[in-house]
Amino acid sequence: MKSVRNMQSYKRPYQRYCLGWAALACATATAATAQEAAPGPATAPPVVVEGKRASLMTAQQIKRDQLAIVDSVVADAIQALPDFSVTDALQRVTGVQIARDRGEGANVAIRGLTQTETTLNGREVFTAGTGRNLDFADVPAEMVAGIDVYKSASAEQIEGGLGGTIDLRTRRPFDFAGRQLAGTARLVHGALAGHTQPQWSVLASERWRGAGGEFGALLNLVHQRRAWREDQNSFGAPVLRGDLVPGRQVAVPSNTGESASTGRRERDAASAMLQWRPAPGAELYAEGRYEQFFTRQDTYQITLGIAPAFVPGSVSLFDGSSDVSRVSWLGAPASILSFARDTVDRNRALAVGGSWQSGALRLKADLSHSAGHNALYFAGPTLTGRTATLRTDLTGAQPSVTLPGNELLDPGQLQVAGIAYRTRPYDGKLNALQFDASYGLDGWLESLSAGVRLGRRDAGNAPGLVFGDTPVPAGLALAAAPSLAAAYPFSSFFPDGGQGPSNYLVGDLAQARDAAALRRLAGLTAPLPAAGGALGVWRIREQTDAAYVQARFNGGTLPLEGNAGVRLVRTREAVQGMQSLPSSGAIAPIGVDHAYHDYLPSLNLRYRLAPDLILRGAAAKSVTRPNFDQLSPSLTLVPNSNTPSANTGTAGNPALQAIRANNVDFALERYLGPAASATLTVFHKRVDGFIGAASQPESHDGAVYQVTRPYNSTRAVIKGAELGYQQMYDFLPGWLGGLGAQANYTFVDSATPSSLLGADTPLPNLSRHSANLVGMYERGPWSARLAYNWRDKFLSSINSTIGLGVLPVYTDGYGWLDASVGYKLSSGLTLSIEGGNLLRTVRRANFSSATRPQSLWTNDRQLSVTAQFRL
Structure with a gap:
């Protein structure tokens, strides 16, 4: 029960963290008052902007000033729309695509690649798990x-x-x-969930002069709660049947699944920073941050299988196809899984550093510690039964699945098949030390820079996936354990034109977060497992040592600027796990050390064709290291005593190399005003070493096994173009002068070999076309945004089915509409009405054809009222 108690007490670290920083802020404010000195003038211009129009100007200036190809968005633009997390804000950046999770953004990809480096204030950050990056959904906007x-x-x-x-x-x-004192207060209503939840944020900052120089202290706190609901209609891979239509083989979904999930999401975050300038050219700082992202989920899922018998004359086909559109089954099996699924991410970091400048020499140093924890809790009962009749109609805009009878409402016709219980932790930490130096020069060579970075990262999943799913012996009649069941809790399923059954009992989740109590209700007395299988546990210690040199230069009489450099990185990985020894039945530890080097050259050029027309070129080599679970050395061997040639095994691969890419970019940028621009960027990436699974013979424990491991093999070419435009139409007369627009479009063409299809396929989850269109209005006290995000269809996965061969699964293109309207009551107070997912978009996926549906999802429409203040 330890993991359950940890999940239930998830708020305590955040509360302690916030109290500590609040005390620090109060002490700092007291010290400032004691100085009794008015704040002196800023030694550098403030970079925080106020107003939505100013935010466009700032973001454009950042893009224009950089030698690299960069897109930026700043706080006021982020808060102009109902973005809950950083992921939501990233969806509107040119070249960025996101997925959806419970109605929010998830899984950020740049130009189709999810392998991105994530930093915060230039410092590497992460979320604990099998991967290496930060989950941007952890960070409130x-x-x-x-x-x-x-x-x-x-x-x-x-x-x-x-x-x-x-x-x-x-x-x-x-x-x-x-x-500075600023904050927000918001009430968010989930229309489908039917609940309203509060959100708030506050930022307090002070700056003052004293005898020891100039000081600054800042505290930022955020709390978000949001109720959510997501309904999903799913269909199993099609199978061939020869008995439904005389003389024909027709395809029918192997099952129908419906799940309604509801719950809440909570984000708690705190950041604090102290700055000190003891003298001109010198600065020291200390900063800390904490984020906690908690998702509570209750899911009620019914899976209805196909049956040997069907109602004669009930079968229809889609026109011109062999795909079944309507059918009524007799005696179809039903499985009802109800479960609680809770996840939590906790990230914390501390950093100290400083900079010193004297003349042309500038030195910087930064020392940081980051740690993360991720946990999953999953538990619930499974009920089984059989339907008298199951009717499926796939012809409409939404599927219709109905149960004419009420047999699944009768406890006497249902059995308790088992109780599920699973927990899984991930932990990680990173210590990093970085030194940078630069020296300014005269002439065409403007400066030389160099630096070193030492990183020490640990990651692990002990005690592994604790799998405690337990079947109920011989099946338990639900009538004998009525407290395990409840009525289906929702008035309707998929209320966007669909029709699903609600006349069935579900598992009662009142005890689901007390796994031992839930098992007792089913008569199970065996203790819960405390650890997962040893063969699934891994620990990785990674050491990275990097050094770089870089020169910034100009073209002399030519309007040319650029930088060129090379980064040398040595990566050493020590991975530990377990391996099975079939000859003795024992399990033994296994550890492997692996090291490699990377040379990463880069070049960025900026040529001014005219004062407001810039041509850019960039070339670089980039690298991403494998995920931690792919590097695990743990080896599971399954001997076949009857047929030794059928011995099999599974393992990770600690010898995996990094994935590497050669990148070329060209950009043309026309600046039409302080907040107006039109840009075109073309890019080409050649990626080598994508990781895929392969099976090869290996000798272990005195025998040969066909072992499946991940290997570097697949190559990919990614190329495309990005178009961007933004402008405020100040030149229009009267109230029309408040209008403005932002628009961008991304085209990405990708190709990577598929062993299943025997041909090149696009990268998974990458849309070939994506676009954003934002309409803006800023006039007097009024401001408004209407933002539409759209992405084309994309390949989700590839399935191999008997009789039908390989079937790619595609998700159809879809759009997402958000909006806000604000009114400034005074210089420091603005009220807004906001809406997210206003179209209540239905996302759809199919097995290569609209007549073979795979999944449909619908999410909440979120409506909110927000007050923003600044003092």
Whole structure:
């Protein structure tokens, strides 16, 4: 029960963290008052902007000033729309695509590649798990001052971003000229969930002069709660039947599944920073951050299989196909799984550092510690039964699945098949030390820079996946354990034109978060397992040592600027796991050390064709290391005593090499005004070493096994173009002068070999076309945004089916509409009405044809009222 108690007490670390930083902020404010000195003038202009129009100007200026190819978005633009997390804000950046999870953004990809480097204030950050990156959904949108998406690389940047680097910038006290107090209060209503939840944020910053120089302190706190619901209609891979239509083989979904999931999401975050300038040219800082992202989920899922018998005359086909559109089954089996599924991410970090400048020499140092924890809890009962009649109609815009009888409402006709219980943790930490130096020169060579970075990262999953699913012996009649059942809790399923059954009993989840109590209700007395299988546990210690040199130069009489450099990285991985020894039945530890080097050259050029017309070129080599679970050395061997040639095994591969890419970019940028621009970027990436599974013979424990491991093999070519445009139409007369627009479009063509299809396929989850269109209005006290995000269809997965061969699964293109309207009551107070997913988009996937549906999803429409204040 330890993992359950940890999940239930998830708030305690956040509360302690916030209290500690609140005490620090109060002490700092007291010290400032004691100085009794008015804040002096800022030694650098503030970078925090106020107003939506100003945010466009700032983001455009960042893009224009960079030598690399960069897109930026700043805080006021993020808060102009109902974005809950950083992922939601990233969806509107050119070249970025996201997936959807419970109605929010998830899984960020730059130009189709999810292998991105993620940094916060230039410092590497992560979420604990099998991967290496930060889950941007962990970070509330109110925590960031800006987001920079680097499409091209420089030698000074931390390596790891195959697709690019995303840097989150938080606010600092020296960003403000003096004291600053700001915050938001929001009520969010989930229309499908039927609940309203509060959200708030507050930022307090102070800046003052004293005898020891200039000081600054900042505290930022965010709390979000959101009720959510997601309904999913799913269909099993099609199978061939020869008895439904005389003389024909026709395809019919192997099963129908429906799940309604509801719950809440909570984000709690805190960041604090102290800055000190003891003298001109010198600065020291200390900062800390904490994020916790908790998702509570209750799911009621019914799976209805096909049956040997069907109602004569009930079978229809889609026109011109052999795919069944309507059928009524007799005696179809039903499985009802109800479960609680809770996840939590906790990230924390501390950093100290500083900079010193004297003349042309500038030195910087940063020491940081980051740690993360991720946990999953899953538990619930499974009921089974059989339907008298099951009717399926796939012809409409939404599927119709009905149960004419009420046999699944009768406890006497249902059995308790088992009780599920699973927990799984991930942990990780990173210690990093970085030194950078630069020296300014005269002439065509403007400066030389160099630096070193030492990183020490640990990751592991002990005690592994604790799998405690337990069947009920011989099946338990539900009538004998009525407290395990409840009525289906929703008035309707998929209320967007679909029709699903609700006349069935589900598992009662009142006890689901007390796994031992839930098992007792089913008569199970065996203790819960405390650890997972030893063969599934891994621990990785990774050491990265990097050094770089970089030169910034100009073209002399030519309007040319650029930088060129090289980054040298040595990676050493020590991985530990377990292996099975079939000859003795024992399990023994296994450990492997592996090291490799990477040379990462980069070049960025900027040529001014005219004062407001810029041509850019960039070339670089980038790298991403394998995921931690892919590097696991754990080896599971399954001997076949009757046929030794059928011995099999599974394992990770600690000898995996990094995935590497050669990248070329060209961009043409026309600046039409302080907040107006039109841009075109073309890119080409050649990626080598994508990881895929393969089976090869290996000798272990005195025998030969066909062992499946991940290997570097697949290559891919990714190329495309990005178009961007933004402008405020100030030149229009009267109220029309408040109109503005942002638009971008991305085309990505990708190809990678598929062993299943025997041909090239697009990268999975990558849309060939995607676009954003944002309409803006800023006039007097009024402001408004209407944002439409769209992505074309994409390949989700590839399935192999008996009789039908290989069937790719495609998700259809879809759009997402968000909007906000705000009114400034005073210089420091604005009220807004916001809406997310206003179209209540239905996402659809199919097995290569609209007549073979695979899944449909619908999510909440989110409506909110927000007050923003600034003092």
